[in-house]
Amino acid sequence: FATLFIVPTPIGNLDDISARAIEVLNSVDWIAAEDTRHSARLLQHFSIPTRTLSLHDHNEDKRTAMLCHRLKDGESVALISDAGTPLISDPGFILVRKCREEGIPVIALPGPCAAITALSASGLPTDRFIFEGFLPVKAQAKDNLLSQLKGRTCTSVFYEAPRRIVSTVSDIARVLGNRHIVIAKEISKTFETYVSGTADDVMAYLHADAAHQKGEFVVMISPAQVDLTAIPPEAMALLERLCEHMP
Ligand code: SAM
Numbered sequence: 398f399a400t401l402f403i404v405p406t407p408i409g410n411l412d413d414i415s416a417r418a419i420e421v422l423n424s425v426d427w428i429a430a431e432d433t434r435h436s437a438r439l440l441q442h443f444s445i446p447t448r449t450l451s452l453h454d455h456n457e458d459k460r461t462a463m464l465c466h467r468l469k470d471g472e473s474v475a476l477i478s479d480a481g482t483p484l485i486s487d488p489g490f491i492l493v494r495k496c497r498e499e500g501i502p503v504i505a506l507p508g509p510c511a512a513i514t515a516l517s518a519s520g521l522p523t524d525r526f527i528f529e530g531f532l533p534v535k536a537q538a539k540d541n542l543l544s545q546l547k548g549r550t551c552t553s554v555f556y557e558a559p560r561r562i563v564s565t566v567s568d569i570a571r572v573l574g575n576r577h578i579v580i581a582k583e584i585s586k587t588f589e590t591y592v593s594g595t596a597d598d599v600m601a602y603l604h605a606d607a608a609h610q611k612g613e614f615v616v617m618i619s620p621a622q623v624d625l626t627a628i629p630p631e632a633m634a635l636l637e638r639l640c641e642h643m644p
Pocket of ligand 1: 408409478480481482483484485486487509510511512555556557558581582583584585586613614615
């Protein structure tokens with residue numbers, strides 16, 4: 398069997414593509430791209446002549462069958478998305494799962510990912526975090542998810558579209574109150590900006606200039622502060638004893 402390569406591409410600055418990514422994209426038989434026209438610009442920039450075909454949310458089932466056939470016939474494939482790491486809020490999961498099931502080798506190259514890049518520069522705790530992808534669009538589902546974050550003791554990271562950034566930050570202010578949040582905007586691009594403060598501080602930044610609401614955003618919410626001293630010692634001792642019996 399040939400190999401399926403998962404190849405991250407830049408999220409802004411084209412120089413962030415790796416030498417290995419270029420080498421793999423040049424050497425495979427096929428590049429499966431989320432949007433072939435969008436990726437054509439990237440491939441042209443790096444003079445990569447490899448044939449492309451589309452693999453997106455609406456044809457992934459069909460493409461998976463076809464690509465697995467080709468991989469079994471010895472034709473190698475690189476999967477790319479419009480930007481960043483494929484499968485991270487991007488298509489590819491169905492294909493990779495199938496390849497794993499069928500014993501087709503899968504190799505992922507390390508590379509750009511907006512969530513990880515934003516988190517590493519945010520100043521928020523990085524030892525434990527939860528990546529939520531995009532928040533639900535429907536108001537009730539979004540509120541439910543934000544309520545779940547209230548007591549969460551690790552950093553929460555999610556993606557947000559520019560048309561929803563204002564409503565999302567105001568929802569955070571309403572549901573979570575004065576929690577410390579950070580937004581990372583336009584990472585690796587000309588107007589890269591990190592804004593850190595309460596949701597109200599971030600709202601003030603977004604409203605200060607219409608341009609502040611444009612671009613791509615990663616939103617991060619700090620962990621809930623757990624005041625261990627607020628738990629009475631007897632309750633703490635009981636909790637520890639209970640923990641010993643938990644599976
Ligand atoms: N697979 C991509 C990755 O690895 O980051 C994410 C794809 S997802 C469809 C697109 C979202 O990622 C955007 O809506 C935004 O939230 C985030 N994003 C992508 N590029 C970004 C950038 N340069 N700066 C900030 N956020 C970015």
